Amino acid sequence: MSRLPTESAVRIASVSPDLLGTYGDKGNAEVLRQRLRWRGRTAEIVTVTGAVPTGCDIYVLGGGEDSAQVLAAQRAARPPGLRGAVERGAVVLAVCAGLQILGERFAGPDGHDHAGLGVLDLTTTRRVRRAVGEVVATPLVPELAGTPLTGFENHGGATRLGPTARPLARVESGVGNGCGQGTEGVVAGRVVGTYLHGPVLARNPALADLLLEWAVGEPLPPLQVPAVEQLRERRLRPRRRLPRLNRSTP
Numbered sequence: 001m002s003r004l005p006t007e008s009a010v011r012i013a014s015v016s017p018d019l020l021g022t023y024g025d026k027g028n029a030e031v032l033r034q035r036l037r038w039r040g041r042t043a044e045i046v047t048v049t050g051a052v053p054t055g056c057d058i059y060v061l062g063g064g065e066d067s068a069q070v071l072a073a074q075r076a077a078r079p080p081g082l083r084g085a086v087e088r089g090a091v092v093l094a095v096c097a098g099l100q101i102l103g104e105r106f107a108g109p110d111g112h113d114h115a116g117l118g119v120l121d122l123t124t125t126r127r128v129r130r131a132v133g134e135v136v137a138t139p140l141v142p143e144l145a146g147t148p149l150t151g152f153e154n155h156g157g158a159t160r161l162g163p164t165a166r167p168l169a170r171v172e173s174g175v176g177n178g179c180g181q182g183t184e185g186v187v188a189g190r191v192v193g194t195y196l197h198g199p200v201l202a203r204n205p206a207l208a209d210l211l212l213e214w215a216v217g218e219p220l221p222p223l224q225v226p227a228v229e230q231l232r233e234r235r236l237r238p239r240r241r242l243p244r245l246n247r248s249t250p
């Protein structure tokens with residue numbers, strides 16, 4: 001992996017945040033920038049609301065509603081497009097609708113299939129019941145071993161990974177990709193897809209640092225941020241089950 005000179009600003013593209021930005025996903029780009037700044041490096045966010053430029057180091061896509069997602073897919077397909085950036089070796093984080101867009105096909109608001117960008121070997125169809133709630137997942141990527149992933153999911157899509165796609169994690173609680181494979185998200189080269197909102201990088205700093213290390217091409221010094229550690233501890237604490245409501249009681 002080639003090293004980015006320390007004095008060069010890391011360019012983080014926030015792709016179509018006007019269409020893809022549910023549940024605070026826009027915050028993922030800010031987390032990446034801040035974790036670089038805390039380490040004395042310069043970083044800038046490039047907000048992309050048209051065709052996707054190829055010159056950035058990291059591309060971040062968030063979640064979105066069904067119709068916004070179709071528009072975002074059409075935009076991201078305009079040449080040179082996100083595909084061009086991936087072919088150049090850029091790092092990508094794609095959340096929920098973003099993940100679906102990067103696949104081969106996804107189910108649109110009209111129930112019909114829509115073409116994805118074909119960057120990832122996966123296909124998304126419609127679930128019978130929406131997946132809504134907290135997720136805990138065990139990473140399957142060696143660099144993230146020992147740091148469970150947490151996030152919030154809300155999606156109507158079920159994503160089946162093809163033979164060349166590796167899952168990001170194994171679901172411990174929640175739904176994740178939701179195709180009976182017990183998997184959450186996907187990793188292919190330097191492209192990571194996940195169903196986790198939160199924003200996911202605020203809740204999972206190890207994942208943020210992995211993406212940053214891929215982008216800068218060298219290990220980064222560890223960071224201690226007590227507020228982030230406290231938040232993680234709270235999210236991972238086992239929850240006491242609440243008594244079920246008796247729905248027949250008036």
Ligand code: GLN
Binds near residue numbers: 065098155156158
């Ligand atoms: N519209 C997609 C779905 O419902 C993505 C949702 C999201 O990004 N939260 O599956």
